[in-house]
Amino acid sequence: MFKALVALTTPLLPEDYLSLVDPLWSTTELRGRVVGVRRETDRATTLTIRPGRAWTGHRAGQYVRIGVDVAGVRHWRTYSLSGPEGEADLTITVQALPDGLVSRHLVDATPVGSIVRLEQAAGDFVLPSPVPAKLLMVTAGSGITPVMSMLRTLGAHPDVVVLHSAPTAADVIFADELAARPGTVVRHTTEHGRLDLAELDALCPDWRDREAFVCGPAGLLDAAEEHWGEARARLHLERFTPPVRSTGGAGGTVTFGDRDVEVDGGASLLEAGEEAGVLLPSGCRMGICFSCILPLRDGQVRDLRTGEIHGEPGDMVQTCITGATGTARLDLRPAEENR
Amino acid sequence: MTSTFDVPTGTPTPPVRTVASRPSPVAAGLTEAQVEELGRRLDAIRDRVVADRGQRDADYIHSVIRTQRYLEVGGRALLFAGILPPAWVAGTAMLSASKIIENMELGHNIMHGQWDWMRDPKIHSSTWDWDNTSPAEAWKYTHNYEHHTYTNVVGRDRDVGYGILRMSDEQQWRPYYLFNPLWNALLATFFQWGVALHDLEAEKIAAGEKSLRSVWPQLKAIGRKVRRQFTKDYLVFPALAGPFFLPVLTGNATANLVRNLWSHAVIFCGHFPDGAVQFSEEQLDGETRGQWYLRQMLGSANLEGGPLFHLMTGNLSFQIEHHLFPDLPSNRYAEIAPEIRAICAEYGLEYTSGPLWRQYAQVLRTINRLALPPRKGTAPEPTALTPEPAPPLAA
Ligand SMILES: Cc1cc2nc3c(=O)[nH]c(=O)nc-3n(C[C@H](O)[C@H](O)[C@H](O)COP(=O)(O)OP(=O)(O)OC[C@H]3O[C@@H](n4cnc5c(N)ncnc54)[C@H](O)[C@@H]3O)c2cc1C
Ligand code: FES
DSSP: OHHHHHHHHTTSOHHHHHTTTOTTOOSSSOEEEEEEEEEOSSSEEEEEEEEOTTOOOOOTTOEEEEEEEETTEEEEEEEEBOSOTTOSSEEEEEEOOTTOHHHHHHHHSOOTTOEEEEOOOBOSOOOOSSOOSSEEEEEEGGGHHHHHHHHHHHOSOSOEEEEEEESSGGGOTTHHHHHTSTTEEEEEHHHHOOOOGGGHHHHOTTGGGSEEEEEEOHHHHHHHHHHHGGGGGGEEEEEOOOOOOOOSOSBEEEEETTEEEEEOTTOOHHHHHHHTTOOOOOSSSSSSSOOSEEEEEEEEEEETTTOOEEOOTTOEEEGGGEEEEEEEEEOOOOOOTTO | OOOOOOOTTSSOOOOOOOOSEESOGGGGSOOHHHHHHHHHHHHHHHHHHHHHOSHHHHHHHHHHHHHHHHHHHHHHHHHHTTTSHHHHHHHHHHHHHHHHHIIIIIIIHHHTTTTGGGOOGGGOTTTOOOSSSSOHHHHIIIIIIIIHHSTTBTTTOTTTTTTTSOOSTTSOOOGGGGGHHHHHHHHHHTHHHHHHHHHHTHHHHHTTSSOTGGGHHHHHHHHHHHHHHHIIIIIIHHHHTGGGHHHHHHHHHHHHHHHHHHHHHHHHHHHOSTTOOEEOGGGGTTOOHHHHHHHHHHHOOEEEOOHHHHHHTTTGGGHHHHHHOTTSOGGGHHHHHHHHHHHHHHHTOOOOEEEHHHHHHHHHHHHHHHHSOOOTTOSOOTTSOOOOOSOOOOO
């Protein structure tokens, strides 16, 4: 049946025409439509997204990668799912960073009806099963989101202590829901200072007996790792920090498939790769023919023409006009059949 | 035309003489330093447009894609009622327009990487495929690489004659070329096939330079594309129309023909009207970026018309701008064209441009002229190159 349809739409796919009616009817790209936008605080917004049929759901605490077009360019970012397990629609709660490209777009410029790209939910910051009898959640800022998914999934679980921090009352995401939960302490840090984990003994004396989930700024997570020490096995952490970005120094180590190649400042990835004996596609060698592109797996690279550093996983890199900056990994394509 | 340049010889920059061939861009009457300055100015234009790409451009390509798909769906739907002449005409016209846009403004430009910056895997040079008998990968090699790198270099740019025609005085005359006009008419009619064979370097196979075996994988790829297009246009859609098989079949065939004739006309007007210069292989040696730009500029020719005309040519009506910046979004060519034209005027360079009918008439005249062997002593004498200007001072 599908094959018969493809015969009608070749070289495109049926979905390329069906998307004219509904963009969610895609089998090659998982997409979602924003069906709800709820302001949580001045800086945070919850988006309800109806995913295409291929969406397989999430476990409380997991995240999803979302592809959003900002000024015409696709960007991928990771957001924890804030809704309970088992809901058909998914929700994310995004807090805008002052100069954040994607977070500001999602918070301020993503009306109901917008289409986003999605990947399946992933991540192992999830509740063990069976659910432990006693839980402790320590969160700060937007770190509440994966924990909120857990709380919503658990419902009236008898024994969860939640310690949440935000700068002021106005910054507390899910304030009403948190206020309604017994065993919840919300700290306004501009007034009362940051939570010192030494205070745990007073706030939650049996913290060592609890399965602990901590999510928030890097400082909080590092402190928790240290504080739990021996009891680390009971501690679950989720880091929101983005992958390390290149600093801008020229040159570095680039992995082509499974070959590591040292690339120095002025050299293009193509030259350096070929020099090291990697079989690479190429054509004009001056950036006009697009014969030489390879997909970037991770890391960042430098445009030799502009000096601009760029790269997100999945980007297509023109190796003849691109240099190294720090480490990066490129996938190799199978040799072109008609060269 | 006044020159603002301080030409070392103290003479004003001479205008370019529109001969078929000349040995080096320096022959355009510029010094090496001027050529490099020209290159820097063009780079600056490129950088400016690259930095400015954004939502407006993304909206443009999305709307072209939508328009093309609606045209195709609408055209095919109307053809189902193709037993009624007005429906047949309208359906065929819509399908023709759809195929032209799909071929030129979408396929050609997307496969140039013009929209890769959007990072949308659906609109990307590495994934796009077109409704054409030439497979995307093969075409990207002969077009993006061979044609755009070696533009108008006789012997290197196989778009000069497509291995079929004599398009340059530099090509040795053979009796076969007496049929130049006929070959051209056939090429125009079956243009998408011509392009596919072009990718195959069929003429080298005929000359025994290439074995049939070596091109087998390519042949298979072309075969797959041909089979799919045939199945779609000449089997499945006509069959779906049941009793109206014939109107659908003829409508589809006509649309393919119209697309072939149109794209052939536009593409031949890009490099072969009077004024477009051809080059010899020697001058590729040590060619600088500035000289490369100059070659693109002198080797290409524009077409004049309105916005709809430009869309239907895939903006190849801005062939000069396209050859300078093959990977800038096509909707930007119209914007930078006045600037490029002004730069040409400033440097005393010919900016070849004219209406389609005139440029195409010139192309046909050249094709007819080149069918005959060169006659000694008559103009234009292509190999008599204009004298080089005074040797340029070192920059
Ligand atoms: C597993 C995981 C789950 C996440 N869940 C959520 C969530 O539920 N809600 C939410 O709002 N965000 C969440 N994030 C963070 C989110 O992915 C983005 O990093 C964040 O929205 C910033 O993206 P941006 O494009 O706006 O910022 P960018 O334009 O990429 O960066 C703007 C500036 O902020 C800095 N920056 C970027 N990201 C961070 C960060 N995470 N911490 C500190 N500084 C940063 C950059 O260095 C830069 O200076 C999560 C991240 C991960 C890895
Ligand atoms: S080799 Fe032509 S773009 Fe890189």
